[in-house]
Amino acid sequence: MCPKYEAAAELLGKKWTGLIIRVLLGGPKRFKEIKEQIPEMSDKMLTDRMKELETMNVVKRTVYPEMPVRIEYELTSKGQGLEPVILSIQDWGEEWM
Amino acid sequence: MCPKYEAAAELLGKKWTGLIIRVLLGGPKRFKEIKEQIPEMSDKMLTDRMKELETMNVVKRTVYPEMPVRIEYELTSKGQGLEPVILSIQDWGEEWM
Incomplete structure (x- = not known):
């Protein structure tokens, strides 16, 4: 158990x-x-x-130098491990809450 | 997802x-x-x-009317479901934190 948990x-x-x-x-x-998939959340909160x-290091942010600039977020391996x-x-939660 | 999660x-x-x-x-x-198994935690925090x-309803508390009174805590089915x-x-956490 402990700090990592x-x-x-x-x-x-x-x-x-x-x-x-x-x-x-x-x-x-x-x-x-x-944002579109979580409309109730504010921009500031998502940021x-x-x-x-x-x-x-759960999410990786990639900037594509296009015009206009495209920024994408994706899960790292660490993030995918959370599935x-x-x-x-x-x-x-669904069974008991 | 949502409130239950x-x-x-x-x-x-x-x-x-x-x-x-x-x-x-x-x-x-x-x-x-x-307490003995989690000595760093204060009595107040455990209480x-x-x-x-x-x-x-994750834990059930049972009072046994002995002398002195014995009080035991055990997991309910809801609590056992958390294993x-x-x-x-x-x-x-152990793999990634």
Whole structure:
């Protein structure tokens, strides 16, 4: 148990984080595309969460130097590893909450 | 996704909660026995967490009218259902955090 569990559980317990990761499990997305799938979340909140997830190396941000610039977010291997974890939390939540 | 996921993830993200549930997966325990397995946690914190877990019906508290009174805490079915969830968070945490 211990610090690694606590850190992982804390990350997953932050509002919107599970949902953002879930959206990105569908493949790389632009900011606007993520927003469209979670309309209740503010732009600022999504920006903050994406920065956190990038800092934790769960999400990778790629800038494509086109005109206009295209920015895409995608899950790293670490982020993809969260799929079974999120599904297991969700299964339990749906059965018991 | 949604409120049920968020509520489940928030519960699991609270400090000590995962560890307390883990200890109780070993069977019913008295307050003192839980404390012995998590010595860094204060009495007040354990009391608060146990009340939360009881309110959420994750833990059941039974008072045995002996002399002196014996009080035991055990996981409900809802609480036992958290075993695979906690293991999955922990596996990911150990691999990636």
